[in-house]
């Protein structure tokens with residue numbers, strides 16, 4: 030692979046069309062999601078392939094050629110206009126969607142799967158702690174989703190897609206949920222694979238700030254999940270339905286991880302901010318600031334403020 034260290038491009042095989050082309054450094058989730066993301070912590074790819082291993086993070090990858098980026102962005106634009114923006118504006122009620130909605134969902138799930146497998150290549154290679162059929166099933170899903178995105182097949186096969194509005198879940202009053210649960214749901218963009226061996230589920234997730242796209246790899250019983258996204262057309266209604274327990278567990282685990290990371294990041298950030306301030310201002314001003322900081326009330330740790 031040839032790389033150009035001073036540009037935002039690299040030549041290599043495009044993950045979608047597999048042609049060797051110039052690849053762009055891009056976010057795994059659609060760009061528009063990051064507008065809603067107020068957090069500064071790195072939580073884009075969260076791997077739970079092996080539930081006994083810690084998670085890994087990565088925000089951006091050289092992933093797609095321009096043509097494939099353009100292909101995905103057509104569905105992203107429709108999703109943003111027809112669902113995402115109205116939902117965030119509080120005006121969404123229902124939508125008769127066309128074939129683009131399933132394409133959009135599969136594009137989110139495919140990127141989550143492909144990127145997570147790639148970022149965790151070592152773990153995938155050894156297969157330690159994984160269910161033996163995981164790799165073959167994940168590879169089958171990846172190829173089914175890729176073929177569907179490239180119009181080589183008409184539907185994503187036995188790997189269906191689900192879409193959840195998460196506002197009512199965020200408002201849950203369950204005391205067992207982590208304190209940042211609502212903040213996590215509203216503000217964090219994350220994608221990855223969730224493996225729940227006890228219930229026999231494995232799925233990809235795209236957490237896109239208050240909504241989630243789930244692509245099922247294994248799922249023994251999906252009756253309680255509501256309606257899967259249809260191939261040709263369907264109706265998406267505003268729903269207060271809480272997702273299945275395995276999905277709620279995934280979100281809870283992500284929120285817990287995020288809380289741990291935010292705490293360690295905020296300690297580091299505090300130190301960096303102080304160093305920056307020391308360099309930028311006079312000692313008198315710094316002393317005055319320090320007094321103010323001591324006097325200031327503690328910020329609500331459940332809603333970390335964005336630092337600029």
Ligand SMILES: [Zn+2]
Nearest residue numbers: 043046094097
């Ligand atoms: Zn491509």
